Amino acid sequence: MANVTMFSSRVSKTTLRAVSLIALGALAACGSTSGSSQFSDLFPVDAAQASSENIGSLTAVINRSPNDPGAYNVRGSAYGRAGRYKEALADFDKAIQLDPNSYQAYANRALIYRYMGDSQRAVADYTRAIQLNPNYDVAYIGRGELYRLAGRTNEAFQDFERAINLDTTDPRAYLRRGILYQASNQHQFAIEDFAKAISYAPSEPYGYNARGLSYLALGDDENAFTDFNTAIRLNENLAESWANQGLVFEKRGEKDRAQRSYARALQLDPNYGPAKEGVARTRA
Numbered sequence: 001m002a003n004v005t006m007f008s009s010r011v012s013k014t015t016l017r018a019v020s021l022i023a024l025g026a027l028a029a030c031g032s033t034s035g036s037s038q039f040s041d042l043f044p045v046d047a048a049q050a051s052s053e054n055i056g057s058l059t060a061v062i063n064r065s066p067n068d069p070g071a072y073n074v075r076g077s078a079y080g081r082a083g084r085y086k087e088a089l090a091d092f093d094k095a096i097q098l099d100p101n102s103y104q105a106y107a108n109r110a111l112i113y114r115y116m117g118d119s120q121r122a123v124a125d126y127t128r129a130i131q132l133n134p135n136y137d138v139a140y141i142g143r144g145e146l147y148r149l150a151g152r153t154n155e156a157f158q159d160f161e162r163a164i165n166l167d168t169t170d171p172r173a174y175l176r177r178g179i180l181y182q183a184s185n186q187h188q189f190a191i192e193d194f195a196k197a198i199s200y201a202p203s204e205p206y207g208y209n210a211r212g213l214s215y216l217a218l219g220d221d222e223n224a225f226t227d228f229n230t231a232i233r234l235n236e237n238l239a240e241s242w243a244n245q246g247l248v249f250e251k252r253g254e255k256d257r258a259q260r261s262y263a264r265a266l267q268l269d270p271n272y273g274p275a276k277e278g279v280a281r282t283r284a
Contacts, residue, residue: 069099088112103132107139119146137168171200187214205231239269246278255282
């Protein structure tokens with residue numbers, strides 16, 4: 001395993017973006033996605049749990065047991081999935097007040113702080129969760145992602161490594177450690193981590209996109225193309241996948257196909273930089 005000190009503390013956010021500016025013939029400089037959407041840490045939208053009926057039933061439980069911290073924690077999660085973050089925050093505050101040792105409540109509150117843009121409080125809550133339960137892989141992964149997004153690469157790597165050493169089955173730990181390997185051009189290590197992430201989440205496109213970029217950087221165009229096409233098959237509405245497919249077509253000299261792929265990516269996300277740049281290159 002590569003030593004954490006091999007990573008620069010100044011890996012830029014640009015380097016960690018989905019497809020960094022890639023000149024043909026310089027594919028080793030490519031990066032991977034920044035991660036806000038990759039196996040997201042944030043509460044996923046869940047219509048059943050976020051429904052007013054479910055929240056109403058959870059409120060009834062709280063009314064019957066107003067001193068049960070677990071009830072507030074569960075309702076807070078439902079509020080989070082409904083996008084009602086202030087109410088979620090209030091419930092997690094209450095859960096922690098009733099049980100100051102609830103590491104799950106601290107980690108859940110960290111998610112809310114992160115979504116609300118308060119990274120400092122989010123890191124503090126993840127750290128508190130880890131203090132309460134040093135074996136809580138979720139908190140290491142959440143804190144590691146905040147460190148990664150802040151450019152604190154070594155600390156991020158250490159947190160992902162700790163989660164992996166705890167035998168986590170959470171694909172985010174492998175995906176994000178792989179992104180760090182990829183950003184430092186350690187593509188073989190990255191491919192191994194992306195493969196592990198895929199094994200835990202085979203129906204998610206993000207691991208395939210990330211692994212494909214490392215294959216492309218190593219000159220393995222066929223495996224890269226297979227991964228990008230798999231990502232498209234799993235989710236045809238992800239701009240990153242189409243732009244990545246365009247890279248392979250462009251490298252092959254198939255500019256018409258590349259342009260169509262980039263155009264599809266741009267249709268899905270008009271602000272996606274790599275798609276804009278790809279369209280401009282292939283038109284020229």
